[in-house]
Amino acid sequence: xxxxxxxxxxxxxxxxxxxxxxxxxxxxxxxxxxxxxxxxxxxxxxxxxxxxxxxxxxxxxxxxxxxxxxxxxxxxxxxxxxxxxxxxxxxxxxxxxxxxxxxxxxxxxxxxxxxxxxxxxxxxxxxxxxxxxxxxxxxxxxxxxxxxxxxxxxxxxxxxxxxxxxxxxxxxxxxxxxxxxxxxxxxxxxxxxxxxxxxxxxxxxxxxxxxxxxxxxxxxxxxxxxxxxxxxxxxxxxxxxxxxxxxxxxxxxxxxxxxxxxxxxxxxxxxxxxxxxxxxxxxxxxxxxxxxxxxxxxxxxxxxxxxxxxxxxxxxxxxxxxxxxxxxxxxxxxxxxxxxxxxxxxxxxxxxxxxxxxxxxxxxxxxxxxxxxxxxxxxxxxxxxxxxxxxxxxxxxxxxxxx
Numbered sequence: 001x002x003x004x005x006x007x008x009x010x011x012x013x014x015x016x017x018x019x020x021x022x023x024x025x026x027x028x029x030x031x032x033x034x035x036x037x038x039x040x041x042x043x044x045x046x047x048x049x050x051x052x053x054x055x056x057x058x059x060x061x062x063x064x065x066x067x068x069x070x071x072x073x074x075x076x077x078x079x080x081x082x083x084x085x086x087x088x089x090x091x092x093x094x095x096x097x098x099x100x101x102x103x104x105x106x107x108x109x110x111x112x113x114x115x116x117x118x119x120x121x122x123x124x125x126x127x128x129x130x131x132x133x134x135x136x137x138x139x140x141x142x143x144x145x146x147x148x149x150x151x152x153x154x155x156x157x158x159x160x161x162x163x164x165x166x167x168x169x170x171x172x173x174x175x176x177x178x179x180x181x182x183x184x185x186x187x188x189x190x191x192x193x194x195x196x197x198x199x200x201x202x203x204x205x206x207x208x209x210x211x212x213x214x215x216x217x218x219x220x221x222x223x224x225x226x227x228x229x230x231x232x233x234x235x236x237x238x239x240x241x242x243x244x245x246x247x248x249x250x251x252x253x254x255x256x257x258x259x260x261x262x263x264x265x266x267x268x269x270x271x272x273x274x275x276x277x278x279x280x281x282x283x284x285x286x287x288x289x290x291x292x293x294x295x296x297x298x299x300x301x302x303x304x305x306x307x308x309x310x311x312x313x314x315x316x317x318x319x320x321x322x323x324x325x326x327x328x329x330x331x332x333x334x335x336x337x338x339x340x341x342x343x344x345x346x347x348x349x350x351x352x353x354x355x356x357x358x359x360x361x362x363x364x365x366x367x368x369x370x371x372x373x374x375x376x377x378x379x380x381x382x383x384x385x386x387x388x389x390x391x392x393x394x395x396x397x398x399x400x401x402x403x
Contacts, residue, residue: 009143010164012175012200014038014240017145018138019152022131024079024117024124030152032128034135035074035196036104038240043071043112044209046216048233054083055093055123056113057232063097063109069205071238072110074196075100076153077128078181079117081232092125099129103136114194116155116181116232146179153181153194158274163266165259169252170245174201176256178263182271193220193271195235197263201256203239203247211247211257212237219264222296223272223386224303272386273369277393280312283371284385288378294331295383298374301329303387312389315365317358319347326374337377343370 016036024031045064047057064071075096082089097111104111115123139145150160161180166173182193197212216235237260239247247253273281284302289295302308302325311318319340326333335351343364347356364370 008164009146009162010166010175010177011141011143011146012177012198012240013141013242014041014200015177015198015238016139016141017149018135018140019145019148020131020135020138022077022124022127024077024127030148031077031079032131032135033076033078033149033152034100034132034139035149035198035238036136036139037072037074037198037238038242039072040241041071041238042069042203042205042208042241043236043238044069044205044212045112045234045236046212050233052084054081054115054119054232055085055089056082056115057234058090059093059097060112060114060234063112064205066109067107069208070110071112071236072106073100073104074112074114074236074238075132076114076116076194076196077123078115078153078155080115080121080123081117081119082115082123083119083232085120085122088122092123095125096123096128096132100132100136103132112236114153114232114234114236116153116194146177150179150181153179155181156276157181161267161270161274163263163270165262167255167259169249169255172243172245174199174243174245174252174256174259176259176263178267180267180271182274193233193235195220195264195267197235197237197260198240199238199256199260200240200243201245201247201252202241202243207247207253208237208239211253211260215257215260215264219261219268222299222384223268224300224388269386272388275388275394277391277396278388279368279391280315280365280389281369282312282387282389283369284387285371285373286376286383286385287373288376289331289381289383290379292381292383294378295376295381296385298326298329298331298333298376299383299385301325302374303385306390309388309390312365313391315362317342317347317356317361317365322372322374323348323351326376331376333376333378339375339377341373341375
């Protein structure tokens with residue numbers, strides 16, 4: 001499902017959701033969310049590449065190792081990152097996991113924690129723990145509960161981000177559900193995001209890890225809003241096994257991978273489209289590179305150029321800024337072979353200007369979504385990368401974030 005499509009939720013068996021408010025957010029909006037999973041649930045996760053990591057990242061990594069990839073519950077708070085909070089942050093995170101484990105009668109190592117919000121502020125652990133009984137009491141396997149979970153994990157997001165898919169294998173229906181948050185500090189590897197993926201397939205943690213890594217490389221690691229990498233980024237994939245269909249069958253794995261890819265692609269597009277202050281989403285297509293890594297290097301350089309991004313904001317067909325970014329990317333391109341297209345219009349040929357309908361190109365760039373293609377004339381490799389403009393609204397939102 002792509003952004004703008006009518007939302008249809010295919011709810012995997014073996015998961016129950018709930019949400020509530022622990023008073024972390026000054027607004028009083030929901031800021032605590034829970035997922036309980038079936039006893040046989042396996043899981044894997046990918047985390048931020050930032051060397052500064054939040055307490056729930058440390059605890060989550062340790063728990064996945066200790067439980068050998070078994071997760072019985074996911075607890076998420078928004079409004080507080082529980083990052084740069086020292087040993088107390090670790091203790092508070094573990095206290096929340098232990099309290100929830102007691103209520104659900106599972107091991108604390110089977111509770112996976114996540115946090116998102118302001119860095120450097122102690123987590124109000126008493127407030128969180130006091131709300132856990134209510135969360136547990138109202139958990140449900142309903143569309144309403146899923147949406148409540150998605151709304152509770154939001155920070156500067158303007159809308160919840162949900163995607164789902166289903167397929168038939170071995171005469172049974174397999175469901176896939178994804179829920180994400182992310183709006184600012186969007187940049188690989190990963191972006192500032194929390195992503196939770198659920199399926200009722202049977203899979204080992206090792207199988208899930210391989211499939212998730214392959215999927216992230218072409219989705220969540222191909223988007224950027226502002227070039228900042230967060231301290232709390234997490235992508236968690238959980239498989240309840242309730243369908244009875246195992247991923248070890250090659251045909252089942254192929255179908256599952258396609259479903260996972262589709263859900264993650266939709267979520268990554270929704271994250272970029274909801275970027276802070278974003279007015280334009282630009283799909284960069286780098287063509288005729290020698291390798292995909294080379295194409296990605298050029299795409300990232302263009303995507304993170306402030307001059308390019310402000311041109312996007314003004315719908316200004318200033319292709320020279322794009323060409324300059326290509327030239328300083330570190331890839332040994334030959335400028336005489338570089339062609340640049342904005343929409344369908346060729347605006348730069350062989351690294352030099354040529355007449356083009358500026359009014360028409362300006363109109364194309366005024367659309368909320370459009371494409372820019374850069375042909376390098378070096379090889380056959382390609383890469384697609386989603387980025388955005390940089391607006392005064394982005395500056396305002398982040399200038400006032402902690403106040």
